[in-house]
Amino acid sequence: MNQALPRAEAHTDSRDVESEILALALREPELGQAAVAERLRLAGLQISASGVRYIWQKHGLETAVKRLQALAEQASEGVEVLTESQRRLLERGELSARLARGETANDAGGKEAASDSGGEPLERRQLILNAAAELFSEQGYDRSSIRDIARKVGLLPGSVYHYFPSKDELYLAVHREGFQRVLARVRAAAETGSDPWDRLRLACEVHVSGIVEGSPVDRITGHSLSFTGNQELLAKIQPYRESYEEVFRELIKALPVAAGTDRSLLRLFLLGGMNWIYLWYREGRRSPKDIADAMVDMVRRGVEPGG
CATH class of the missing domain: 1.10.10 (Arc Repressor Mutant, subunit A)
Structure with a gap:
C-alpha cells in the first residue's frame, strides 16, 4: 500500500x-x-x-x-x-527473536552454549535473569514471586526452578552476574587510559553506559535491587558490591588531587551521582559517554569560573 x-x-x-x-x-x-x-x-x-x-x-x-x-x-x-554494548544488544535481540519462534541456537545452525551447571542451554537462563532483574527493580524483592518472573518470560514456574532452586538463589545470581560483567568491562576500559584521570573517565563511561543502555542485569550496578529486609541475603550480595567499588577506590587513589582531599568521599560522591542517572536519563539529549565525561570533568576542574 x-x-x-x-x-x-x-x-x-x-x-x-x-x-x-x-x-x-x-x-x-x-x-x-x-x-x-x-x-x-x-x-x-x-x-x-x-x-x-x-x-x-x-x-x-x-x-x-x-x-x-x-x-x-x-x-x-x-x-x-x-561496540561491545552494541554487540550485546544485537545478540539479545536475535536471541529473543529465535526464542519467540520456539528455536534454540542449534535450530539456527550454531552450537548451543552450555551453562556452568551441566550443559543446560544458556538462552532461557539468561531471559529468566533479565526478567527477574526487571521485576526486582520495579517492585522489589519481597513483592516479586517466581510465578511473576515465569509469567514475564512465558514459562511455567517449574521451568524457572529448573535453573534456580529458590527466589533467593535467583536474586543472588542476578547480582553476581551483573557485577561480574561490569567489573570486567570497567577494568578493561580503565587499563587503556593514558593517565589516572583518563582511566577514571573511561571507567565512568562504562558504568554510565551500563546503567542506561545495558540489559536489566547490566543495570544492577546503578539501580539498586536491594529492596528487601532480608539482612542475610543482603550480606551475601555485599562482597560483589565491594569488589566492584574497589576498582573505583584504586582509580581515585591514583588521582593527583589537592592536599587534604577526602578520596573516600570523592568516590562515594561520583558513584552516587552516576547511580542516580537511571532516574532522570532521557535518550537523545546527551549520550552516556557525554554525561560520564562531564561528571568527571566537573569533579576534576570544578564549576567556578576562572578557577
Missing part, C-alpha cells in the same frame, strides 16, 4: 531528509525516532518522529537490532565494527 511521506516543511527536500535518516541509522543505530527527529531539526531538516519511523519501516530498519544488523552487514569487518 502506498503511503505519503509524513509532513515536512515545504522548503525541505524530502530526499535529503531520507538520506540523512538512513545515514544516522548506520552512524548511531541506537538513537530513537524522537532523538533522530531532534538531531535533524538542529541540522535544519524538519520531520516528525513518526516520519522518521516511516522511513525506517520503508527500509526495514524500524528497530535498533535491525539497524545494528544493517551496520554489521555493510561493514567489511562485520560485527567487529560494533
